[in-house]
Amino acid sequence: MPEFQAHRFSIAPMMDWTDRHCRVLHRTLTGRALLYTEMLTTGAVLHGDRARLLAFDPAEQPVALQLGGSEPAELAAAARLGEAEGYAEVNLNVGCPSDRVQSGRFGACLMREPELVAEGMAAMAAAVKVPVTVKCRIGVDDQDPEESLFALVDACTAAGVTTFIVHARKALLQGLSPKENRDVPPLNYPLVHRLKRERPGLTIVLNGGVPSLDAAEAHLALVDGVMLGRAAYHTPALLGDVDRRLFGGGGTVEPAGAVARYRPYVARQLAQGTHLAAMTRHMLGLFHGERGARAWRRILTVEGVKPGAGLEVIDAALAAVSGAQDERRARSLEAGKAA
Incomplete structure (x- = not known):
């Protein structure tokens, strides 16, 4: 499947939600959507119960592994293990706003360190043959999103990355809880649309607050892909129309x-x-x-x-x-x- 088709519609990685059982359920509704694991830290993958953490059912494919980390050698090693397990993609989380993520120097706080992110992506790309991708915010705290988003994308593009999933909100790391960071910062869809216009050679996937397939179809006129999170989880029946409406094949799964x-x-x-x-x-x-x-x-x-x-x-x-x-x-x- 061409890369832009693989990313045309995906279901977001969501902590404590998109485990392997959830992903199999979602796969019963759509055969074409790209699925993502919950974020796994490089430390957990390298030193934890690897067999349990990386396990997935073959029925889930295509499924991507999302990693959290910032140390290039550890990211490369974890990506290698993910590829060996059969994941179709390895994604780096540059968007999670939780306190634990900040203290571990990964997630949304990495928006402030685009060169470090690029170094990690280059290390992963050199370590595996499957695609390596970035999921990010448009900025954090007092950053100017028009600068921070393009700085991160351009640094990672120079490292060989071609696919970016952009949550169209800032993360406010001071003063907001992770839950509030999913709702309170305003959405800036036009900036993500602009990113695609100005970097047409990249695969740009929009994420954040997309409530329905109608809304997804509207965005697909302006970007390469759309990622749904909470709407897909809380109202999974909408996924039964994904293959027919967004990929042009198959019937509706009731x-x-x-x-x-x-x-x-x-x-x-x-x-x-x-x-x-x-x-x-x-x-x-x-x-x-x-x-x-x-x-x-x-x-x-x-x-x-x-x-x-x-x-x-x-x-x-x-x-x-x-x-x-x-x-x-x-x-x-x-x-x-x-x-």
């Missing part, structure tokens, strides 16, 4: 169809000792806005955490949705007859 596709994976994981709730927590928003959505969430939340919970919980939740929708159809039919 939520019930995604459940059917996810079920064999859940069964395999249960047999390996994974708790049901670790997988069903990512499904809570699947029927968002539909009749029976509340019953779906309640059954998965209440019954899914019980010891020994299994596939029967998902089946009961799906039956509740189906029953609510059948009841609604029956009422509509009766209303039509009465009219």
Whole structure:
């Protein structure tokens, strides 16, 4: 797949959310979207439980590994391990605003050190054959985004990077929590659009506050790709239209169809000792806005955490949705007859 197509639509790396179970669920809805791991620090990859941290299901492909770090040799070594595990891309996080990230000298604070980022990217590019990419903010704190964003992009371009995912907000590292940094700093989409206009040879992916596929399509007229985060997680059913609308192939995957596709994976994981709730927590928003959505969430939340919970919980939740929708159809039919 050409690089611009690979990045045309992707789902953001989100800490504590986009684990391997979440990614498999998302893959049941879209076969074409590029998926990302949660950010893994180079220290964790190099010195932690590597088999657990880097594990993913082959069904997730294409899936990219996101790293957090700033030491070039460590980034290169971690990238090498990611490539060996089969990841399709290695991405460097230059956007996370958490306190832990700042103290570790990685994430959004690296917006202040574009040459260091470029050095790390050059080291990764020399170490692996898969694409290496950057996910960044437009700036931090008192930086002028028109200067900070272009400085980072140009430094990394000189190091051989061609793909940038840009969260179209500053990160305010002093005074705002990580959660507030996802909402409070104003979005500056025009700056990301301008980056694409002025650096047309680069692949530019826009991220930040994109609420729907309609909004994604509008941005795709001006950039190469769009990355959705919270909208994709909280209302995953929208992903069922990604392949048809954004890639021009395939039909719509309905939520019930995604459940059917996810079920064999859940069964395999249960047999390996994974708790049901670790997988069903990512499904809570699947029927968002539909009749029976509340019953779906309640059954998965209440019954899914019980010891020994299994596939029967998902089946009961799906039956509740189906029953609510059948009841609604029956009422509509009766209303039509009465009219």
